[in-house]
Structure formats: C-alpha cells, structure tokens
Amino acid sequence: MASVPAFLCALSVIVALVSDSFVALAAFSQSMDSDFTFTLPAGRKECFYQTMKRDASLEIEYQVLDGAGLDVDFYISSPSGQLLFSDYRKSDGVHTVETEDGDYMFCFDNTFSTVSEKLIFFELILDNMDQDEEPDDWKEYVHGTDMLDMKLEDIMDTINGVKSRLGKSVQIQTLLRAFEARDRNLQESNFDRVNFWSTLNLVVMVLVSGLQVFLLRSLFDDKRKVRT
Amino acid sequence: MVSVRMQSCVLSLLLLNVFYSFVSPLYFHIGETEKKCFIEEIPDETMIIGNYRTQLYNKQTEEYLPATQGLGMFVEVKDPDDKVILSRQYGSEGRFTFTSHTPGEHQICLHSNSSKFALFAGGMLRVHLDIQVGEHANNYAEIAAKDKLTELQLRVRQLVEQVDQIQKEQNYQRYREERFRQTSESTNQRVLWWSIVQTLILVAIGIWQMRHLKSFFEAKKLV
Numbered sequence: 001m002a003s004v005p006a007f008l009c010a011l012s013v014i015v016a017l018v019s020d021s022f023v024a025l026a027a028f029s030q031s032m033d034s035d036f037t038f039t040l041p042a043g044r045k046e047c048f049y050q051t052m053k054r055d056a057s058l059e060i061e062y063q064v065l066d067g068a069g070l071d072v073d074f075y076i077s078s079p080s081g082q083l084l085f086s087d088y089r090k091s092d093g094v095h096t097v098e099t100e101d102g103d104y105m106f107c108f109d110n111t112f113s114t115v116s117e118k119l120i121f122f123e124l125i126l127d128n129m130d131q132d133e134e135p136d137d138w139k140e141y142v143h144g145t146d147m148l149d150m151k152l153e154d155i156m157d158t159i160n161g162v163k164s165r166l167g168k169s170v171q172i173q174t175l176l177r178a179f180e181a182r183d184r185n186l187q188e189s190n191f192d193r194v195n196f197w198s199t200l201n202l203v204v205m206v207l208v209s210g211l212q213v214f215l216l217r218s219l220f221d222d223k224r225k226v227r228t
Numbered sequence: 229m230v231s232v233r234m235q236s237c238v239l240s241l242l243l244l245n246v247f248y249s250f251v252s253p254l255y256f257h258i259g260e261t262e263k264k265c266f267i268e269e270i271p272d273e274t275m276i277i278g279n280y281r282t283q284l285y286n287k288q289t290e291e292y293l294p295a296t297q298g299l300g301m302f303v304e305v306k307d308p309d310d311k312v313i314l315s316r317q318y319g320s321e322g323r324f325t326f327t328s329h330t331p332g333e334h335q336i337c338l339h340s341n342s343s344k345f346a347l348f349a350g351g352m353l354r355v356h357l358d359i360q361v362g363e364h365a366n367n368y369a370e371i372a373a374k375d376k377l378t379e380l381q382l383r384v385r386q387l388v389e390q391v392d393q394i395q396k397e398q399n400y401q402r403y404r405e406e407r408f409r410q411t412s413e414s415t416n417q418r419v420l421w422w423s424i425v426q427t428l429i430l431v432a433i434g435i436w437q438m439r440h441l442k443s444f445f446e447a448k449k450l451v
Binding site for chain 2: 034036038039046048049050051052119152155159162166167169170173176177181183187190191194195198201202205206209212213216220
C-alpha cells in the first residue's frame, strides 16, 4: 500500500531520465535566452553556433558597443549552409528565424577593418524549445490540497504571468544596458580624442612658432647683410 | 503524509531535470593557443555561474566527441579594476562560479591548457558555454529542498529574487548614467576651455613673434 507512491515516484524518475526534457523545469522557463559581450579583434571573424529543434524560433539581436565606426558585418546561416540573413556594416540589428533541426551558425565579421577592434554584444532568445512535453504532466503527482485545486491553479497562472512579464523586463533592461554602454563608450572615446588632439595641437603650435622665428633669424645670420 | 512524499518526489524530479538541463547552449570553436574572452557588465553582489563542455573533433568518425580527460580549460576572471578574482583550471567539462564585489565590467577568459600542439590534430576544440547571471544562477531545487518550501512558496521566492535582481540592475544603471554624464560634461568643458586657451595662445604667440623679430631687425640695423 505504502509502496505504491514509492513505485510511482521511481517510475516518474525513470520517465524523466528517459525523456530528456525539462518537464518540471519547463514550468519555470518557457523561453531561454542568453547574452554575451566579447571583443572582436581587427581583421577577424568570430562564429557561434546554436543547436535548434524544429518549429522553434530563434531571435538574435546584436549591437556594436565600441570601436571606431561602430559597425560590423553579420550573417546567419541555416544547418544546411544556406545564408538566411546578411548585414553589411551595420551597427545593430535584430533577426528572427523559424527554425528546423540542426545547428545554426551566425558570424560577426570585422575583416574590413585593419586597425580597430570592436566590442560586440549579442542576445539570443529561444522560444518554443520545449514543445514536445506537456508542462502540466507533473501536476498529476502532486495531490496536496484537493479542495483548493481551482484556486491554486489561478494563483499559479497569475504567478506565471508575473514571471514572464518580469522576464521581459529583464530583457529590456539588458537592451538598455547595451545601449547605455555604447553611448558611454562613445563619449569616453570622444573625451580621449579631445584630450589627445588638444595637447598635440598645443605642442604643434608652439613648435611651429618657434620654428618660424628660428628660420627667419637664420636667414639673416649667415654673414650676409640683405641691405648694405 | 502522502502529499509530503509526493512533494519530495516532485522535487527529486526537479533536481534531475536541473541536472540534465545543460542541453543546448551556444557553442563555438577555439584554437589551441587561442583565448576567448567574454565581458559581463553586472552590479555588485551578483553571482555568476558558467557551465562549459568541450568536444574534440575525431578524424576517424568525423564528428565531435567529448574531449579526453587530460584536456582542460583554464578559466580566468578579472574584475572591473583588472584584478584577477578567479584563475583556475578545470577539466574538459566544468562549472565556475564567482560573485562580483564591485559593479562594472567583468571579463571571463577561457583558453585550453593543451601544451601538445598535435592534440587538436589541426582541428578546433568545440566549447559549449552557458553563463547565468544573478537570479538565473539560483538552483531552485536546492533552495526548495533546503528550506522545505511548497511549490507555491518556491514560485513566490523566485519572483522575489527576480525583482531583486531588476532593482539591483536599475541601481547600477543609475550609477553608470551618472558616470556617463560626468564624462560628457567634462568633455564639453574641455572643448570650450581648449578653444579659448588656443585663441589666447595664438594671439600671444603672434605678439611675441612680432616683437621679437622687430627687436631682432632693429639690432641688425635693417629697419
């Protein structure tokens, strides 16, 4: 009698192992996203790959945060090698792909620039990666409060709604952070530029004026008088 | 009593699924001596967990298989002041964790510890990487088990952590914006000052040149 729940438990554990999908975890995270910021040296190309399932969607958003003209080449190709999108020297972009099974490759290309390295931020948002299983299957194993079942479901739904909206807030925050980082980097490079060129200007001016005076004097110092 | 058993069963399910959740992160290729760095801009007191998995190209079977035991990755993390806060070697599959103490740009660098150049056999090492920041780094199955939370409590706890993270990020955003504004204002001031100073210097140099040359010519009895 007491072994029935234990048997059920063992069975569910085995099912979870075999199915290799996040049954319970899916209820926590319907869409996965990850963002990375990296430095792309001058004249280099960096490629990243993402394994996708069929009928899911992949959204990639990238921005160039720092580096000379703030532009980079970008392209994304399907598992069969077909070029899906291609951006030429853009400073930011967003692309959504309805996916099939396989590894999608997307690359950032800085080969057109010989001296400046770029700081690139990109964010991947994957949706519907877990359409195979029912998120509510595991609820069958929770018997708990029968009387409050309906109420509990409502509360759960509300909480799920709040969670997904908060997730969206986090995404927007990440975006804002990237924008702000780009503007700040721009301003800091302006600052450095102003400092550098001002100092150079000062030095050049002083040198040139000294040179002028010296040259003029040297014209008259060569033991020859212009006028007698 | 039965429900408690059920709950622990659900939790063990959760635990297992969390363990198997490392399914399809991003991957990229890295050369033998190549170092790949990623930058994470985070507020302070934020935990970051990085998971990675390596695969080596097998020429015989022409596919990527999990790397041999001897091959490891060297992980180095620098804080915004360029101080190294984590510098460790992990195996071919590993997880590294650190908590930020100062807000700002942290740099996470990975390179392989392979000293034998033939090991990669001309191919590349495939590294699957996943970096989780702040609230995403929490292991809720563990928290639920430790604090003995019901599912509802766990969900609410997660919401609270999420909101905490958002608030921390907003505070950090405010600090960054202040720095940004300071830099902008300083640049603006410097441009203005420099223009004025430059004009004065030009005028002063002009006057000096004229007077010097005039006295020079007078000395040489040319004027």
